[in-house]
Amino acid sequence: MNSAYEKYFRQDRLPHIWCPGCGNGIVLSAFARAMEELNIDQDKTVVVSGIGCSSRATTYVDFNTLHTTHGRALAFATGVKLANPELNVFVFMGDGDSSAIGGNHLIHASRRNIDITAIIIDNNIYGMTGGQYSPLTPTGKKATTAPYGMVERNFDLCELVKGAGATFVARGTVYHAKQLTDLIVAGAKNKGFSVIEAVSQCPISYGRRNKMKNALEMINWQKEHAVNVKAAQKMNPEQLKDKFLIGELYRAEAPEYTAEYDKLIERVQKGGK
Amino acid sequence: MFEKWDIRLSGTGGQGLILGGIILASAAVKDGFNAVQSQSYGPEARGGASKAEVIISNQEIFYPKIANANTLLAMSQQAYDKYCVDITEDATIIIDSTLVKNIGADKAKKRFIIPITELAKKETGREMTANIVALGAIVGITKVVSEEAIKEAVLERIPAGTEEMNMKALNAGMKAGQELLQTMAS
Amino acid sequence: MNKKVMQGNEACAHGALAAGVRFFGGYPITPSTEVAEVMAKELPKVGGKFIQMEDEIASMAAVIGASLTGKKVLTATSGPGFSLKQENLGYACLTEVPCVVVNVQRGGPSTGLPTSPAQSDVMQAKWGTHGDHPIIVISPSTVKECYTLTVRAVNLAEKYMTPVVFLMDEVIGHLREPIDFDEVKDLEVVDRKKPDVSPEEYVSYAAGEDGIPVLAPFGTGYRYHVTGLTHDEQGFSTMAPPVVARMNQRLMDKIDNNLDDIITFESENLEDADVVLVAYGSSARSAKEAMRWLNAADQNVGLFRPITIWPFPEKEIRKIAGNVKAIVVPEMNMGQLKLEIERAAAGLTKVIGVNKVDGEPITPEEIINAVKGVL
Numbered sequence: 161m162n163s164a165y166e167k168y169f170r171q172d173r174l175p176h177i178w179c180p181g182c183g184n185g186i187v188l189s190a191f192a193r194a195m196e197e198l199n200i201d202q203d204k205t206v207v208v209s210g211i212g213c214s215s216r217a218t219t220y221v222d223f224n225t226l227h228t229t230h231g232r233a234l235a236f237a238t239g240v241k242l243a244n245p246e247l248n249v250f251v252f253m254g255d256g257d258s259s260a261i262g263g264n265h266l267i268h269a270s271r272r273n274i275d276i277t278a279i280i281i282d283n284n285i286y287g288m289t290g291g292q293y294s295p296l297t298p299t300g301k302k303a304t305t306a307p308y309g310m311v312e313r314n315f316d317l318c319e320l321v322k323g324a325g326a327t328f329v330a331r332g333t334v335y336h337a338k339q340l341t342d343l344i345v346a347g348a349k350n351k352g353f354s355v356i357e358a359v360s361q362c363p364i365s366y367g368r369r370n371k372m373k374n375a376l377e378m379i380n381w382q383k384e385h386a387v388n389v390k391a392a393q394k395m396n397p398e399q400l401k402d403k404f405l406i407g408e409l410y411r412a413e414a415p416e417y418t419a420e421y422d423k424l425i426e427r428v429q430k431g432g433k
Numbered sequence: 434m435f436e437k438w439d440i441r442l443s444g445t446g447g448q449g450l451i452l453g454g455i456i457l458a459s460a461a462v463k464d465g466f467n468a469v470q471s472q473s474y475g476p477e478a479r480g481g482a483s484k485a486e487v488i489i490s491n492q493e494i495f496y497p498k499i500a501n502a503n504t505l506l507a508m509s510q511q512a513y514d515k516y517c518v519d520i521t522e523d524a525t526i527i528i529d530s531t532l533v534k535n536i537g538a539d540k541a542k543k544r545f546i547i548p549i550t551e552l553a554k555k556e557t558g559r560e561m562t563a564n565i566v567a568l569g570a571i572v573g574i575t576k577v578v579s580e581e582a583i584k585e586a587v588l589e590r591i592p593a594g595t596e597e598m599n600m601k602a603l604n605a606g607m608k609a610g611q612e613l614l615q616t617m618a619s
Numbered sequence: 620m621n622k623k624v625m626q627g628n629e630a631c632a633h634g635a636l637a638a639g640v641r642f643f644g645g646y647p648i649t650p651s652t653e654v655a656e657v658m659a660k661e662l663p664k665v666g667g668k669f670i671q672m673e674d675e676i677a678s679m680a681a682v683i684g685a686s687l688t689g690k691k692v693l694t695a696t697s698g699p700g701f702s703l704k705q706e707n708l709g710y711a712c713l714t715e716v717p718c719v720v721v722n723v724q725r726g727g728p729s730t731g732l733p734t735s736p737a738q739s740d741v742m743q744a745k746w747g748t749h750g751d752h753p754i755i756v757i758s759p760s761t762v763k764e765c766y767t768l769t770v771r772a773v774n775l776a777e778k779y780m781t782p783v784v785f786l787m788d789e790v791i792g793h794l795r796e797p798i799d800f801d802e803v804k805d806l807e808v809v810d811r812k813k814p815d816v817s818p819e820e821y822v823s824y825a826a827g828e829d830g831i832p833v834l835a836p837f838g839t840g841y842r843y844h845v846t847g848l849t850h851d852e853q854g855f856s857t858m859a860p861p862v863v864a865r866m867n868q869r870l871m872d873k874i875d876n877n878l879d880d881i882i883t884f885e886s887e888n889l890e891d892a893d894v895v896l897v898a899y900g901s902s903a904r905s906a907k908e909a910m911r912w913l914n915a916a917d918q919n920v921g922l923f924r925p926i927t928i929w930p931f932p933e934k935e936i937r938k939i940a941g942n943v944k945a946i947v948v949p950e951m952n953m954g955q956l957k958l959e960i961e962r963a964a965a966g967l968t969k970v971i972g973v974n975k976v977d978g979e980p981i982t983p984e985e986i987i988n989a990v991k992g993v994l
Contacts, residue, residue, distance in 0.1 A: 203840045224837040227846035229710055235677035239684025242668050243642050247838050268673040428663040459624045462797045470795040496908040496983050497794050
């Protein structure tokens, strides 16, 4: 941990601005450990983010970093990757960032199967602006803009990107931090669009309003409600009620967009149509 | 001497009149003239009213649109009814009698009535070459560009493999135009 | 002589390729789509990349991302798409990422008149995104200029590390006229500066004396941070008032200190003119035609055509205003650049608009009538 911490964080930008008990720091550590395991070339790696608590990640990690506009991280990242496919591209997004304002880009990055690894920190809420509901706030839960409980249905983000064409889909949690590292490594190795939903906690803007007093309680909730996808195969629907799956949920083979475009260039330059 | 041609090609979307305009402008440039081509159209690509305009001049052309055409091609009844009212007695009007049945609303003395679409079908078996037949007729009647230039310009802008068909269409139009011109002169 | 009859939109795309543009991200919209179509066909031939993004916002984002890898980039749009691009256009202004945004103006507001011309995005081009920021806006009047000025737009973007808006209109975009390619084959092409220090010494937003930062392409060993938050010289967000003030001022200064290089215009018959027509884009063609007829009738009428609309050629207008009975401004909007001309004229002369928003271009007759009302 120490070597990853020293190598992949911008020491002069720490401490971070995240609240006490926030899960973002744990996700970012898992990311740094994954980078260490991949022995990644920092000069050839771009980390992109949108807007919100998650997006501050790009300030702290020592790569080519691009902190963009709300919801648009994947669209910027698509430009980076297509313009120079040699670069490794990672994207940090939040749940509102990726599935509400940026939902369209998430769908189309999945459809293109562009070789980008997206880490979506899901804390069920807009934290930076003080706790408004997102498309991932569970129905019935409270937010400043859902004072009587969330009326809308919430997304299953992993099912969404799977349906849209992503070729690696996984979910982890802050509690299962070692597994989260492994999932990021596996996502990065997939030549295509990879999505890792990192279930995190926001004690300040979400927990307090929803009968979870502190981070510990929230992390315990993750521990009690997460079921590994392999273990789930041996469980019946009654046992799986109120649980969510973690681990590698889906993997598929499909042509990768930037490689296909390079083939197109080759074909056109040879005089093909 | 200041010389300026304001040519309006009018008809229906899908007849290839914009391509016709582009070819005419290209031919004029080959002859050493200045030329601009523009069009106006609605949202539909097929079936709606379509208009292509070509200005050819031996001076620099600034304003690129035509107020009153001195040469008008009408390839639909709707286009004829709409644009024939703008033209003066001195203007030349060329009417496709296959498609325009009610003729007479214009004041033009130089009125040339040619069954352009029918001619296209007869000569090439394809109605879609009517735009090229029309170009031939315009050149045959007005001599606005040289025969060499229009041939070269047609060949540059049509799909490969259709050269023979389009040359047939162009020649048929030129012949029909020239014959009509001689008949009217005599 | 090597003349080709070409459409304005096509010429713009070919100009971009000649300037070295190797990435295009766009979204189809009338009347600009031909720019995308030519780029889709031509870019792979030169090893460049074309992508049709999922929307206008994404296409603006993609070109900025691509530009940060060192590529010259361009996107093309029209009215509604230009509105959607504004947030990320502001991002490019603040982060100083070179890019060219082509806007082929059509009738508005909203969906408006998709196939008809307008010049009603003149103010939006400057003020469309929030916050104070510099921008360069260039307007072509001929098909040849669609080519040559696109090259210039790319050059200015690369030189000043800024977005440049290439403000066309439907008339010019769809007009076909000849370009002599022998006349445009040796245009100057400018590439953005590369760092001349080691990665250890490199400070991304510490601009040199010219006030223009040097942003190293991603992947070349210079790791730095780019953010849409107001940032310091190191590129990291800051709220410290003196730093915020300093960075915002530099952003404006890099353009304001180089007006003589950035501003170009065409003028004719300004000496002894009683009335000067100030017009740009396709309306300038109507104005030239009107001037030709008026001059033939021995009227002293001149023409000033701003090619660079923003920054506005204020100094030149002030000078004209001191010497004429009136300035007549034909534009296909309700009087947008007229406001700026009035400001620059500072009451020295009358400024009369010839305005039209019915989807038709302004005719020379309409301009002549306005001039006759003054003379």
